[in-house]
Amino acid sequence: MKIRDRLENYVFVLPAVAIFSIFYIIPFIWVFQLGLFEWDGISFTKVFVGLGNFKEIFLQDVNWWRAMWNAGYITLIALTFQNVLAFMLAWACDREIKMKNFYRVIFFIPPVLSEVVVGMAWRFIINDIDGANIINRTLVGMGFPNLVHNWLSDPKTALTTVAIVHCWKGFGWGFLIFLAGLQTIPRELYEAARVDGASAWQSFRKITLPLMIPVAVLVAILTVLGTMQVFVLIVSLVGGEFAGHTSVPVLRILASMRGSSRFGYACAQGITFGMVLIVISFIQYRFSKKGQ
Amino acid sequence: MKNAFYYKTKKVIVNTLIHIFLISVAITCLYPLLWMISSSLKTQDMIFKDISLIPHQFRLENYVLAWQEGGFGRNFFNSIIYTVSVVFGIVIISSLAAYAFSRLRFIGSKFLFIMFMAAMMIPIPGSFVALYVLLNKLHLRNTPIGYILCMINVGLSTSIFLLKTFFDKMPKELEDAARIDGCSKIGIWWHVALPLAKPVLAVVIVFNALAVWNEYILALIIFDNRSFMPLQVALQSFQGEFVTNYPLLMAGLTITAVPIILVYLLMQKYIIKGVTQGAVVG
Amino acid sequence: MWFKNVLLGAFVLFLVLGCSAEKLDSKPTISIWHWMTDRDPTFQELAKKYETLTGVKVNFELYAPSDAYSQKIRAAAQGTNLPDVFGILGEKRDFASFIKAGHILDLTSYMEANNNSWKDSFFPKALAVNEFGPQNSYGINPGIFGVPIDIMTIQMVYNKKLFTQLGLNPNRPPKTLQEFLDIGAKIQAAGMQGLVSGWGEVWMIDCLANNYAFNLMGKDKVLATIKGEVSYTDPDWIKVFTIFKQMKDSGVLAQGLVTMINKSAEQLFANEKAVFAFNGSWCVNVYKGMNPGLEYGAMLPPEASDKYPIAIWGGAGSSFMVNARSKNKEEAVKFLVWLTNQDQQAYLAASTNNLPANKNSLSKIPEILAQFARGMDYATHPNVWGVSEFSLVIEAFDRGIQSIIIGEKTPEQVAIDVQRIKERELAKKRAQ
Numbered sequence A: 001m002k003i004r005d006r007l008e009n010y011v012f013v014l015p016a017v018a019i020f021s022i023f024y025i026i027p028f029i030w031v032f033q034l035g036l037f038e039w040d041g042i043s044f045t046k047v048f049v050g051l052g053n054f055k056e057i058f059l060q061d062v063n064w065w066r067a068m069w070n071a072g073y074i075t076l077i078a079l080t081f082q083n084v085l086a087f088m089l090a091w092a093c094d095r096e097i098k099m100k101n102f103y104r105v106i107f108f109i110p111p112v113l114s115e116v117v118v119g120m121a122w123r124f125i126i127n128d129i130d131g132a133n134i135i136n137r138t139l140v141g142m143g144f145p146n147l148v149h150n151w152l153s154d155p156k157t158a159l160t161t162v163a164i165v166h167c168w169k170g171f172g173w174g175f176l177i178f179l180a181g182l183q184t185i186p187r188e189l190y191e192a193a194r195v196d197g198a199s200a201w202q203s204f205r206k207i208t209l210p211l212m213i214p215v216a217v218l219v220a221i222l223t224v225l226g227t228m229q230v231f232v233l234i235v236s237l238v239g240g241e242f243a244g245h246t247s248v249p250v251l252r253i254l255a256s257m258r259g260s261s262r263f264g265y266a267c268a269q270g271i272t273f274g275m276v277l278i279v280i281s282f283i284q285y286r287f288s289k290k291g292q
Numbered sequence B: 001m002k003n004a005f006y007y008k009t010k011k012v013i014v015n016t017l018i019h020i021f022l023i024s025v026a027i028t029c030l031y032p033l034l035w036m037i038s039s040s041l042k043t044q045d046m047i048f049k050d051i052s053l054i055p056h057q058f059r060l061e062n063y064v065l066a067w068q069e070g071g072f073g074r075n076f077f078n079s080i081i082y083t084v085s086v087v088f089g090i091v092i093i094s095s096l097a098a099y100a101f102s103r104l105r106f107i108g109s110k111f112l113f114i115m116f117m118a119a120m121m122i123p124i125p126g127s128f129v130a131l132y133v134l135l136n137k138l139h140l141r142n143t144p145i146g147y148i149l150c151m152i153n154v155g156l157s158t159s160i161f162l163l164k165t166f167f168d169k170m171p172k173e174l175e176d177a178a179r180i181d182g183c184s185k186i187g188i189w190w191h192v193a194l195p196l197a198k199p200v201l202a203v204v205i206v207f208n209a210l211a212v213w214n215e216y217i218l219a220l221i222i223f224d225n226r227s228f229m230p231l232q233v234a235l236q237s238f239q240g241e242f243v244t245n246y247p248l249l250m251a252g253l254t255i256t257a258v259p260i261i262l263v264y265l266l267m268q269k270y271i272i273k274g275v276t277q278g279a280v281v282g
Numbered sequence C: 001m002w003f004k005n006v007l008l009g010a011f012v013l014f015l016v017l018g019c020s021a022e023k024l025d026s027k028p029t030i031s032i033w034h035w036m037t038d039r040d041p042t043f044q045e046l047a048k049k050y051e052t053l054t055g056v057k058v059n060f061e062l063y064a065p066s067d068a069y070s071q072k073i074r075a076a077a078q079g080t081n082l083p084d085v086f087g088i089l090g091e092k093r094d095f096a097s098f099i100k101a102g103h104i105l106d107l108t109s110y111m112e113a114n115n116n117s118w119k120d121s122f123f124p125k126a127l128a129v130n131e132f133g134p135q136n137s138y139g140i141n142p143g144i145f146g147v148p149i150d151i152m153t154i155q156m157v158y159n160k161k162l163f164t165q166l167g168l169n170p171n172r173p174p175k176t177l178q179e180f181l182d183i184g185a186k187i188q189a190a191g192m193q194g195l196v197s198g199w200g201e202v203w204m205i206d207c208l209a210n211n212y213a214f215n216l217m218g219k220d221k222v223l224a225t226i227k228g229e230v231s232y233t234d235p236d237w238i239k240v241f242t243i244f245k246q247m248k249d250s251g252v253l254a255q256g257l258v259t260m261i262n263k264s265a266e267q268l269f270a271n272e273k274a275v276f277a278f279n280g281s282w283c284v285n286v287y288k289g290m291n292p293g294l295e296y297g298a299m300l301p302p303e304a305s306d307k308y309p310i311a312i313w314g315g316a317g318s319s320f321m322v323n324a325r326s327k328n329k330e331e332a333v334k335f336l337v338w339l340t341n342q343d344q345q346a347y348l349a350a351s352t353n354n355l356p357a358n359k360n361s362l363s364k365i366p367e368i369l370a371q372f373a374r375g376m377d378y379a380t381h382p383n384v385w386g387v388s389e390f391s392l393v394i395e396a397f398d399r400g401i402q403s404i405i406i407g408e409k410t411p412e413q414v415a416i417d418v419q420r421i422k423e424r425e426l427a428k429k430r431a432q
Helices: A002-034 A052-059 A062-094 A100-106 A115-126 A134-141 A155-183 A187-195 A200-228 A232-238 A249-259 A263-291 B002-040 B061-069 B072-103 B109-121 B127-137 B144-169 B173-180 B185-196 B198-213 B217-222 B231-236 B246-277 C002-018 C037-054 C066-078 C092-100 C108-120 C124-128 C160-165 C177-190 C203-227 C235-250 C262-270 C283-290 C329-339 C342-352 C367-378 C391-405 C411-431
Strands: C029-034 C057-062 C151-159 C193-196 C274-280 C296-299 C312-316 C319-322
Touching (some): A002 B072, A002 B127, A002 B185, A062 A100, A062 A155, A062 A200, A062 A263, A062 B002, A100 B002, A100 B246, A115 A134, A115 A155, A115 B002, A155 A200, A155 A232, A155 B198, A187 A200, A200 B144, A249 A263, B002 B061, B002 B246, B061 B072, B061 B246, B072 B109, B072 B144, B072 B185, B072 B198, B072 B231, B072 B246, B127 B217, B173 B185, B198 B246, B231 B246, C037 C329, C037 C342, C151 C367, C177 C193, C177 C235, C193 C262, C203 C391, C235 C411, C262 C283, C274 C283, C296 C367, C312 C367, C329 C342, C391 C411
Parallel strands (some): C193 C274
Antiparallel strands (some): C151 C274, C151 C296
């Protein structure tokens, strides 16, 4: 009986593991071992270089680490600005207010739009000569003419501008998940607190926040994973790596694959990228466990 | 009297501020959508000259043209089939696995889960080529089912992660009650866990539907037959090598956005409904 | 409940559809994969015409955009599932790799048959891009491996109306670099935008920089640099880098140039928001679509020196190759011969405003295209030099110029950076 019981458990995970092994593990192994070769993606012969590619990434590839740094910067802004915004909007929509449904639909429109359209539309909104220059004109209209700037074509502000557009596109997801989370907190808890004389702020701090921490961790992990891989948006907003100012890891990998025809090296970069992401996620996870 | 008045004003002010906040964010969300729609109604030479949101003439025929030239009929149908199948597949497969990881004990459970998590974090560049070769060997290359299986895999890790997190939080009482009543494990999964998980399932559905609906590069690489191609591939034909037919592209993109918004509209109701059905927390 | 049933039904439906195998055709069908969206309708018409003439079916399949096409070809090559005819978008060394892997049919014998009749119908420079000469550095036996179906050149264009507004003669575009820079001051004063180009996409920067390199030091020295015999810190190279600094300082470059993709640049020029553009002859079709009334002319990049002639990049625009493993090789070659003969070339060229590869098809083309065609005399192309620079060096070179334009590095610094990477790559190569 017990054996049959245990076997039954495996049936639950069987389909997932089967598909995963075939469609992820096998390509992964192929890519992993390719990182040890120098290959142009076309020839039937490859050159074994052992850890040579990895050495090059860690010791010589300045462009790669700059791309990582840029991606990290965008991710940081996403973790703070984007997710705080998403949470605030979710909290606002959780209350009994009018037009709740309207907002819930509107806020999810940015994630639905393709990155290409988002890039084109925002380029139009922000840019001066090939766009409508709306941001600058609004700033002047609000009385801040000295804040006018070439947001996308100035190397100093390009990355931050890209990060903000990315946040605009991404907050809908955080909003959705936070809202789902907030909705699972039973109203009775708030009622009880109110009867006990707690203020709005106190019930927020003592009830809402603690119960939302696991959701927040989930959103944080998904944010990191999604944001570190951004690249289509960058190409449609600033045309490319902008002399390194807007390089990101995926663009570097694509450059290795297509520009330099170094497929093996690109695979090594991909593996390195994955390792960094795992480390970051692990740290996030540990951190959250401690917090609880 | 003073106290009541004070609280009432405070409430009004707070509510107004909240509304202003919500509306400003909503406007920024709407503008690009309106830009896309208004561009789709213009002509190629007016599209960047005329920067107002309201076009001078409404070229609704752009939509018909986009549909015809993009060969949308067949591709639209394909996209729907792929999205529905993949989402269906992921919902079943990942909820089974997530439930097992969360509630059932078996050797290797932790190891397998960590493997799925690691997969979520390691993007494979050049995986298209690997999948191409793999599917070729399995004789599944130029077939819808090959594509669907690949796409199921793509969304598996994240969906399992989302669902397991939810299942972990789920209170055990209902499951215990069902078990005492003689329900099998599968029965508990179907009758207890899944209904409770509706909000998360809705998120999983939207997430994966969006991913499959917008996918094009894998489809382009593994299909050689135009009649298997999804919508996004057809859309790319407006982005020419040199000439991009912007109005038609925007019309095409708008048409493409509609079904996904519909899916979201359907699903978001479940996310909110969850509160009345899952009221066993605490 | 009904929702679940619908899902189940759809699932079953697709299973049925999904398992349908491909049907086999009895007539010979030539499959051609291409990326040229703008020409797809024309290709389809030509395919039908050919079928009426010969009974052979030709299937043109479009896979766009070109990046995705490139990946598809490479994936198909891995699985040896290439179609009968296809194109290779990439550099000469990728072309060489394909040939070495046995994917490409050697067309030399077909070209030279009947006293070189096919070969001679092309502009030599168009063929040159598809040829591997004797003693090439790629290790390929000399021969012709591809068929050009159009030619193109990359030059500058200028807006005649804006010229008049600036007080310049619209029929006399700047011939020297100094004249060009002086116009920059006028552009700044008038509050207009100068040169636009897709310099976010680095290869276009590479193109112009290379044009000036040929102008300042001649072809031989440039090739010697690629071979590693001359350093990038040579004063001539520093002069090349300095030209970009001069252009930036003079105000003749448009704002945000380094963040533009070529399509944005084309938009700007078409909407008369820029005085100059650096673009390829394909732009004629693009501008026509966006602004049919645009008055503009083509010019060579203004010379920086009179020691050597200015060069521009030109040659075959798009080319097709035949799959060496194809079962329909002979038919495929026959189709390509037909496609590149005088009438079809004229038709292709006219329908999308491109330049034909067949030199007998030039009779009736619009004046602006004729101006581009005249540039062919000065044209060269990296794919005909017989040597390739290391891609990491090219990247550093192009990004360095981007840095000069945004004012972050000086020409001297960039030269040192590029040379450093060059030496590293040379050392790696020697170690192999």
